Amino acid sequence: MKRWSQTLIPTAREAPAEAMTPSHILLSRAGFIRQVGAGVYSYLPLAWRSLMKISEIVRQEMEAAGASELLMPAVIPIELYKATGRDEAYGDLLFRVHDRHGRENALGPTHEEVITDIFQHSINSYKQLPVSVYQIQTKFRDEFRPRAGLLRCREFIMKDAYSFHVTVDGPGGLDETYDAQYAAYVRVFERLGLDFSVVEAESGPIGGSASHEFMVNAESGEDKILICDSTGYAANVEKCEIGERAWSFDGDALADLDKVHTPRMGSIEEVGKFMKVKPPNMLKTMVFDAGEDASPRWVVGVVRGDQEVNEGKIRDAAGSAIALADEAQAKAAGFAIGFVGPAIAAQRDDVLLVVDPDSAQGTDAAKGKAMFWASGANEADHHVKFFNWRRELGALLDDANRVKVADIRNANAGDPSPRAEGAVLREQRGIEVGHIFKLGCKYSDAVGFGVLDQDQKRQSVIMGCYGLGVSRTLAACVEMSHDDDGIIFPVAIAPYHVLITIMKPDDRAQRDACRQISGELADAGIDVLIDDRDERPGVKFKDADLIGLPIRLTIGDKALAEGSVEFKRRGSAGKGDLVALGDVVGRCRETLERS
RNA sequence: CUGGGUGUAGCUCAGAUUGGUCAGAGCACGUGCUUCGGGUGCACGAUGUCGGGGGUUCGAAUCCUCCUACCCAGACCA
Structure with a gap:
């Protein structure tokens, strides 16, 4: 039980x-957070209560999944990150601090290295595994661009869990714990009352084989996910496969190749507008660099002008570690960056051409005639119209060592589902609140962490790691659930369950009623906040809606004259119901349990 | 990192072209009265390194310059 007048809830009419974004605006206005620096926030009392509630549910589910809580330091000698190469991989994302002796430390962005170090020095035998541990802790990442309040900050609260195994399959194996963590995450987000999706994901710099992301469904989300409703397949756009698409390079040319002067127009939009060609009829050609020693040195990806190349997919298709070519280097190597076209493959033999099926079309099926394509002319400031695959590239198209057709683009809404014939993908936006990974031996091998198995053979230890953004979850919750008046908290995340708005704090009858009700509610284990401020009713009601507690009880003369108080569920329309004093606790308990 | 923008009262902002009654408004805050079920009304009041340094000038919030902080978009990213 807490009195508003005795705590810090600095609500404001206007947001900074x-x-x-809604969560940033509302959490600021409702007095939950205050910005201290770029991407750095203070959690004021209401926010801290919500965060503790989220943390507690996370704890319970982690313990239920067999993990033990511990706490690692935030200050970590840089050597640990150097050992795994993440010193470089993370680069500027690492906060670095030098101590008085000039030693370099990182502020922990995540703790694979530290936990692996601990286990390496504590575990020697397969008999001691598997073990899962977790912590809830402040993490530091020097984001290029923090944004949207708590959604992406440089200092944030995260739960990170790690598991260690000798095998992948079977009892005690990685898969078993991964599945248990997966289930625990589902329970956490269900208990928190969030609308979420689980999607297949790229593992990014953390590394590893399989990974899933947990996304709170919200329009304002940074991540795009694609869903096949008929199978339940869902994946991040970075990862999402696209179903089979028919393709063929064959088809007669519509007209002779027509070279057009397009001075300084390197982008699809500019060229399209200038040549009066729609992006779906253009071939976007991207040059990737496989490295100086690679053969072929260059990989050239082709997608339609309205589509985006997916770097991960083209890497898989090319079968080598490639990255988007440095513009200066590519130009020096003879590529007319901005004006490259598929025909480049016919001009030089150090190029592997990878074509997305949607672009590998000789005929326009819809129109029943040859396909019209525009592309770069492989000459600065020029593009071509009436590009025809067979005419321009000939038999080269049939040489699997030079030309491949593969899914190399990001999926879009309406694309065929990779899991069900005839089904299409639907697009949705989400906020990533959890991400779990099967790491494999990446970190253990990097530091030489192995144990002896039954046969006295040394085995690399297999790892999994499981992250959950606690502070981000609070923000995602607000993104997901609010209206024009303020936040609408799910019961599990709300800092208090019930707000008692006492109209006249000086009135003896009202004070007595308030004391009675709040006492009974507290005894029933319900968290109560009492708005005892000497403010006008309008101010209190506005603030009540703003901070968004699930239930508001209003103690005023009118209701009290009938021995009642007014009961209102946040988010419901109207003024609420009159409930007899004696029934209030029951009504609250019932409402809170039901939701 | 690239591009754009903004730093003036606790918050939202005006003032800047044209240097000099430009230290301002609303909200918030304090006092008094008023009002008392959806941000009441009136009066009075307190509040500033005009982001910082340097320069130009008799005089700078205003012009020049360097720095710095923050925001937005992109690229990047659990």
Whole structure:
């Protein structure tokens, strides 16, 4: 039980000018957070209560999944990150601090290295595994661009769990724990009352084989996910496969190749507008660099002008570690960056051409005639119209060592589902609140962490790691659930369950009623906040809606004259119901349990 | 990192072209009265390194310059 007048809930009519997203605006206005620096926030009392509630549910589910809580330091000698190469991989994302002796430390962005170090020095035998541990802790990542309040900050609260195994399959194996963590995450987000999706994901710099992301469904989310409703397949756009698409390079040319002067127009939009060609009729050609020693040195990806190349997919298709070519280097190597076209493959033999099926079309099926394509002319400031695959590239198209057709683009809404014939993908936006990974031996091998198995053979230890953004979850919850008046908290995340708005704090009858009700509610284990401020009713009601507690009880003369208080569920329309004093606790308990 | 923008009262912002009654408004805050079920009304009041340094000038919030902080978009990213 807490009195508003005795705590810090600095609500405001206006949000700071820099707040753009709903969660940032509302958490600021409702007095939950205050910005201290770029991507650095203080959690005021209401926010801290919500965060503790989220943390507690996470704890319970982690313990239920067999993990033990521990706490590692935030200050970590840089050597640990150097050992795994993540010193470089993370680069500027690592906060670095030098101590008085000039030693370099990182502020922990995540703790694979530290936990692996601990286990390496504590575990010697397969008999001691598997073990899962977790911590809830402040993490530091020096983001290029923090944004949207708590959604992407440089200092944030995260739960990270790690598991260690001798095998992948079978009892005690990685898969078993991964599945248990997966289930625990589902329970956590269900208990928190969040609308979420689980999607297949790229593992990014953390590394590893399999990974899933947990996304709170919200329009303002940074991540795009694609869903096949008929199978339940869902994946991040970075990972999403696309179903089979028919393709063929064959088809007669519509007209002779027509070279067009397009001075300084390197982008699809500019060229399209200038040549009066729609992006779906253009071939976007991207040059990737496989490295100086690689053969072929260059990989050239082709997708339609309205589509995006997926770097991960083209890497898989090319079968080598490639990256988007450095513009200066590519130009020096003879590529007319901005004006490259598929015909480049016919001009030089150090190029592997990878074509997305949607672009590998000789005929326009819809129109029943040859396909019209525009592309770069492989000459600065020029593009071509009436590009025809067979005419321009000939038999080269049939040489699997030079030309491949593969899914290399990001999926879009309406694309065929990779899991069900005839089904299409639907697009949705989400906020990533959890991400779990099967790491394999990446970290253990990097530091030489192995144990002896039954046969006295040394085995690399297999790892999994499981992250959950606690502070981000609070923000995602607000993104997901609010209205024009303020936040609408799910019961599990709300800092308090019930707000008692006492109209006249000086009135003896009202005070007595408030004391009675709040006492009974507290005894029933319900968290109560009492708005005892000497403010006008309108101010209190506005603030009540703003901070978004699930239930508001209003103690005023009218209701009290009938021995009642007014009961209102946040988010419901109207003024609420009159409930007899004696029934209030029951009504609250019932409402909170039901939701 | 690239591009754009903004730093003036606790918050939202005006003032800047044209240097000099430009230290301002609203909200918030304090006092008094008023009002008392959806941000009440009136009066009075307190509040500033005009982001910082340097320069130009008799005089700078305003012009020049360097620095710095923050925001937005992109690229990147659990």
